[in-house]
Amino acid sequence: MPIDGFPDNEMHCFCMDCHQWHEPAEGRIIALEGDNVANADPINAVSALGRVLSGIGNSKQFICYACIQRRRRRRATIITVLGLAIVVAVIWRTTMT
Numbered sequence: 001m002p003i004d005g006f007p008d009n010e011m012h013c014f015c016m017d018c019h020q021w022h023e024p025a026e027g028r029i030i031a032l033e034g035d036n037v038a039n040a041d042p043i044n045a046v047s048a049l050g051r052v053l054s055g056i057g058n059s060k061q062f063i064c065y066a067c068i069q070r071r072r073r074r075r076a077t078i079i080t081v082l083g084l085a086i087v088v089a090v091i092w093r094t095t096m097t
């Protein structure tokens, strides 16, 4: 639950996703996606490329648990849609030949 009123920079944490101040127990500090080069996830690679191009260098930031859940659902949706698109393309390709 975001902080009401004026936040204290030393007591509260700023969520990088919803851009609201939270208690430290309401989230955690995470490493942004794409920092690990060995992780070959294409979504992470796009995130890392965008961060490099925009000049944002801080790779660890606070994120609240609500935003973590929202990001997981968004990622699962993107991967599901991409998977279904690949399946449809393969079926389309095999039926056309």
Ligand SMILES: [Zn+2]
Pocket (backbone or CB within 6 Å): 015, 016, 017, 018, 019, 020, 063, 064, 065, 066, 067
């Ligand atoms: Zn948040």
